[in-house]
Amino acid sequence: MPLPPLELALASLLVAIGSLLQGALGFGLAIFAAPLLFLIDPAFVPGPVLFVAMVISAIILWRNRAGLAIGELGAAVIGRMPGMVAAFGLLAVASQWMLSLVLGVAVLLGVVVSLLPGDIRPTRNRLLGAGFLSGFMGTATSVGGPPMALLYQHARGPHIRANLGGYFLVGSLVSLLGMVLLGYFGRDELMLSLAVTPAALLGLWVSGSILHWVDAGRIRPILLLLCTLSATAVIMDGIHSLG
Numbered sequence: 365m366p367l368p369p370l371e372l373a374l375a376s377l378l379v380a381i382g383s384l385l386q387g388a389l390g391f392g393l394a395i396f397a398a399p400l401l402f403l404i405d406p407a408f409v410p411g412p413v414l415f416v417a418m419v420i421s422a423i424i425l426w427r428n429r430a431g432l433a434i435g436e437l438g439a440a441v442i443g444r445m446p447g448m449v450a451a452f453g454l455l456a457v458a459s460q461w462m463l464s465l466v467l468g469v470a471v472l473l474g475v476v477v478s479l480l481p482g483d484i485r486p487t488r489n490r491l492l493g494a495g496f497l498s499g500f501m502g503t504a505t506s507v508g509g510p511p512m513a514l515l516y517q518h519a520r521g522p523h524i525r526a527n528l529g530g531y532f533l534v535g536s537l538v539s540l541l542g543m544v545l546l547g548y549f550g551r552d553e554l555m556l557s558l559a560v561t562p563a564a565l566l567g568l569w570v571s572g573s574i575l576h577w578v579d580a581g582r583i584r585p586i587l588l589l590l591c592t593l594s595a596t597a598v599i600m601d602g603i604h605s606l607g
Contacts, residue, residue, distance in 0.1 A: 367405060372559060375404050379560040380567035383420050387571025388578045389586060390424070390516070390528035391509035393417055393564075395594040407556055411540070411549040415557035416564045418536040423568055424529035431522035437530045439488045440512065443495025444535055450496075451503035464602025467501050471510045471595035475588055486515050486527075495531070502535065507598050510591040517587050521579035 367375065378397045385392030394413055401408035425432065454463065484490070494511040502508020512531060516524045543549040578586065 371404050375401055376560050376563035379416060380563040383564040383567030384571045386420055387424055387568040388574055390525040391513055392590055395507060395509060411543055411553040412557040414536045414540050416561060417532055418540060419561060420564050420568050421529045421533035424525050425533055428522040428526035431526035432530060433527060436486055436491055436527055439491035440495035440531050441534050443492035444499035447496035447499025448503045451500045461602040461605035464598050468595045468599035471591055474514050475592050484515060490515055507594050510594055513587050513591055517584045521583055
């Protein structure tokens, strides 16, 4: 069933802003847009959001391909797979509110630790761990970006965007294929995805004009702020589920 024009326009605006964030920072689409899109129409989450993330991640990866480190991407993807499996197993025995609270607090602790003296670098073991946590959190709560973003907070802008773009491209593609096989992504979800894809491409195009501003020493505080907001949102979701 097609969306009314006003709702489609609002959904497109949200997707455009989320894509602008992702194009500039390497992540942010799901954190910003998914909760609000759900209020417009629950069918947007997670299928169409994953579809849009897949499309713009591919473009972000290509646009920043010079900063891609295949070894780092491979380690993060390898870590993501058991994280997804662990989340599915835990979802069968743990309540959603408990998962949300634990994961939200874990991200906040990660932000606090990152503010301490020292420089966190994406070593292989850290990438495996961050990939695991990201896959776990993304499957359990739909917010999987913060662990990877925290690990790359000290990297240069193109390096962040290329590796997060590659990571989210693989992750969203795998998730979408699973949803198709399980019957959770069909014609209706595809139509919704295609309806907001032009807005996503517009937001991504606009992001190119602010990269110089974002990369001028501002990317780390913006990433930390976005991680804090996402963790707070996950915790609030857990409290809401408990109530």
